[in-house]
Amino acid sequence: KQEVTQIPAALSVPEGxxxxxxxxxTDSAIYNLQWFRQDPGKGLTSLxxxxxxxxxxxxxxxxxxxxxxxxxSTLYIAASQPGDSATYLCAVLNGGSQGNLxxxxxxxxxxxx
Amino acid sequence: xxEVTQTPKHLVMGMTNKKSLKCEQHMxxxxxxxxxxxxxxxxxxxxVYSYEKLSIxxxxxxxxxxxxxxxSLLNLHLHALQPEDSALYLCxxxxxxxxxxxxxxHGLKVCLFFGPGTRLTVL
Numbered sequence: 693k694q695e696v697t698q699i700p701a702a703l704s705v706p707e708g709x710x711x712x713x714x715x716x717x718t719d720s721a722i723y724n725l726q727w728f729r730q731d732p733g734k735g736l737t738s739l740x741x742x743x744x745x746x747x748x749x750x751x752x753x754x755x756x757x758x759x760x761x762x763x764x765s766t767l768y769i770a771a772s773q774p775g776d777s778a779t780y781l782c783a784v785l786n787g788g789s790q791g792n793l794x795x796x797x798x799x800x801x802x803x804x805x
Numbered sequence: 806x807x808e809v810t811q812t813p814k815h816l817v818m819g820m821t822n823k824k825s826l827k828c829e830q831h832m833x834x835x836x837x838x839x840x841x842x843x844x845x846x847x848x849x850x851x852x853v854y855s856y857e858k859l860s861i862x863x864x865x866x867x868x869x870x871x872x873x874x875x876x877s878l879l880n881l882h883l884h885a886l887q888p889e890d891s892a893l894y895l896c897x898x899x900x901x902x903x904x905x906x907x908x909x910x911h912g913l914k915v916c917l918f919f920g921p922g923t924r925l926t927v928l
Binding site: 724726728733734735736738741783792793795797798 | 846861863893895897918920922
């Protein structure tokens with residue numbers, strides 16, 4: 693059974709700092725991995741999607757990497773801003789599934805001005 | 806139009822009420838999903854519709870009844886809910902759903918787009 697773990701559970705950094713969020717998964721037979729952002733009480737915003745054949749994806753200040761063989765992904769946020777404060781969720785789509793994303797519990801990020 | 810909309814945003818209901826949650830997308834996606842998210846927990850899958858047919862029911866109690874009237878709409882009918890059913894209910898859609906070999910042969914991305922959710926409180 694696929695399990696997704698995110699470390700750390702919470703992170704507080706000063707504005708301007710570069711930071712890395714970690715995600716690991718137990719079954720490497722994934723189709724893709726998706727990073728989401730969720731603001732309190734709100735829905736999920738898709739940030740980046742990495743196909744299983746890809747190593748990384750970039751969007752603005754965000755860079756996500758994927759090492760499928762070791763079951764790891766990282767989300768790198770450059771020059772963090774207070775507006776980046778949110779919970780970041782990692783989710784994998786298993787190779788044999790029908791669209792069932794398996795989510796980690798998320799990392800709650802707080803960027804202090 | 807690249808978004809998933811959900812109504813209502815908030816819903817308060819008693820245990821004897823019947824209500825419905827609605828979800829709509831106009832991206833031409835043929836897969837639609839209901840997820841349930843309790844406070845401080847990750848979303849958990851409830852139902853998947855593929856080409857307007859129910860393809861996954863994650864052992865959800867019958868007091869939750871999904872309906873997919875057409876490829877753009879997804880409903881979740883609620884009846885005789887319990888206070889522990891209070892949660893954020895998220896709808897999502899994706900371009901295609903199916904088994905991985907089919908998807909990879911066609912090089913299609915299965916990326917889920919989520920709506921803003923309905924905050925449900927059961928009294």
